[in-house]
Amino acid sequence: MSRMINQDQTIAFIGAGNMATALIKGLIAKGCPCANIWASDTNIEQLSLLKNDSGINVSSDNAEVIIQADIVVLAVKPQLMNDVLLPLQNVLAEKTVLLISIAAGVSIKTLETLSSTQQAIVRCMPNTPALVEAGASALFANSSTSEAQRQQSQSILSAVGTVCWLQQESDIDTVTALSGSGPAYFFLFIEALQKAAVDQGLNPDIANSLALQTAFGAAKLALSSDGDVAELRRKVTSPGGTTEAAIAQFEKDGFSNIIARAVEKAKARSEELALLSDNQK
Template sequence: MNQHPTLAFIGAGNMARAIIGGLISNGFPAAKIRASSPTIDRLADLKSQGLFVTTDNAEAMSSADIVVLAVKPQMLKAVLQPLAAAAARNKPLFISVAAGITSQSINKWLGGDQAIVRCMPNTPALVKMGANGLFANASVSEAQRSQAVSVLSATGLTLWVEQEEQLHAVTAVSGSAPAYYFLFMEAMIAAAEKQGLSKEVATQLTLQTARGAAEMALQSDVDPAELRRRVTSPKGTTEQAILSFQANHLDRLVEEAMQACAARSVSMAKELGDD
C-alpha cells in the first residue's frame, strides 16, 4: 500500500493482533491504525505501540478506509447493527475474519450496499505463517481487492476463491487444519515415547521433522505425492509405515474429517447468519 489507508479493527483479539503486528513490522504506520474493544485494559499494549484505541466501535471506524471485523461470530450481528448508519456514510471496505458468517448477512446487518471481503484465516497467522482464503462480494472494487491482500498478506499467504461457498472447503483445508497437524504430532510423540525416547527428544524430533517436510514441499517443483514416493524405498522402513497408514485407510479418515469440518461450517452459517 503506497498511500497508507486508515485501518480500524473492531475487536482486538489474537487474530486482530496478528494482523496489526504483521502490518507494523512491514512498515505500516501505527498512527494509521485504530482498534476497539469493550474493555480499555485490553487495549493498553496497542496504545503503547502508537495506535488510537477506544471502547466505541463507531469512533474506531470513523473516517476509516478499511474496517477489519475481528469479533466472535456469535457477537457479530449485535456489533454491526448499531454501525449501519456510520457504514452508510463512510462506505469503507469491510474485511471479516469471523468464521461462518456470510457476506450477505454482514451486508444486511450493515444496512446494505457495502463492500465486503470475507477471510478464512488460521492460527499460524500469529507467527506470520498463516494461510488466508478470501472472497469478495460484488461491491468490492479491484483497488479494494488489492488493499485486502496488502492487509492480510501481513500474516502469510493470501488466495482468492470465486464462490463464497468454497470458504467452507477453505475452513477444512487450512482454517481448522493446524489442529489436524497438532493431533498428528501428539500421536507421533506418544508413539516415540512408547518406543523409548524421552518426551523432550520425541517432541523436538517430531516438530523439526514436520517443519522440514513442509519446507521441502514448499521449495520442491514436484507435488507431495511424488516427494513421498521418492523417500519410500521398496522393502525399506518408510514403506512399512506407509503401508500401515494405507491399510488403515488414512486417506478416508482425512476425507471424512474434512467433510465433517466443512459441514459444521455450513451449519454455523445457518445458525448464526441472517440471510
C-alpha cells in the same frame, strides 16, 4: 510489502483480540505506519496493552474508529456480529469503506444485511498460524468490491501469511475444513507421532523435539520444492525401506479415508454453523 498498503489509507480494527493483534503487528512489520491504524475493543486493558506495544490509535468506541477509516476489519467473535454491526449502521451509511470480515461462518449476505449498506465486503477465513506470520487465508469478495479494494484486502492479510482468492463463497466451508481447522489436525498427528515414539521407549522431550522439527522440516521442504508432495513422498520412500513399511501400514489402516471423512465432517459443521449465524440476524 509485495502489495503495498496505500500510505494515505487508514485501517480500523473492530475487536482487538488475538487475530487483530497479529494482523496489526504484521502490518507494522511490513511498513504500514502505526498512525494509520486504529483499533476498538470493549476490553480497555487489551486496548492499552496494544497501544503501548504497537503505538497505534485506540478507542473503546467502534463508531469513532470507523469515522477515521478507509478500511474496516471486523475481528470480533461471530456470535457478536449482530451486536457490533447494528449500532454502526448509521456511521457506515455515511461513509464508503471497505469492510473485511474475518469472522468464521458469517456470510456476505449477513454482513450486507447487518451493515445495511452496499459497501465493498471481503470475507476472509484466516488460521491460527497468522499469530506467527505463517497463516493461510482464503478471501471472497462481494460484487461491490473493486479491483483496488481486492488488492488492499490481499495486502492486509498477506502481512501474516499467504492469501488466495475463492471464486465462490461456498468454498469457504471447505477452506474452514482444510486450513481453518487444519492446524489442529497437524497437532494431532504430531501428538500421535510423539506418543508412538515414547511407547517405543524414546525420551518424551526428544520425541517432542524430533516430531516438531520433522513436521516443520517436511512443510519447509515441500514449500521449497517444485514438484507436488506425492512426488516428494515417493522420492523419500525407498523400496523395501522403513518409510515404505510405515506407509503401507497407514494405507492398510485407511489413513486417506480417515482424513477424507474428517474433512467432510468439518465442512458439514461449518455449513451448519453458517446457517445458525444466518438465522440469528
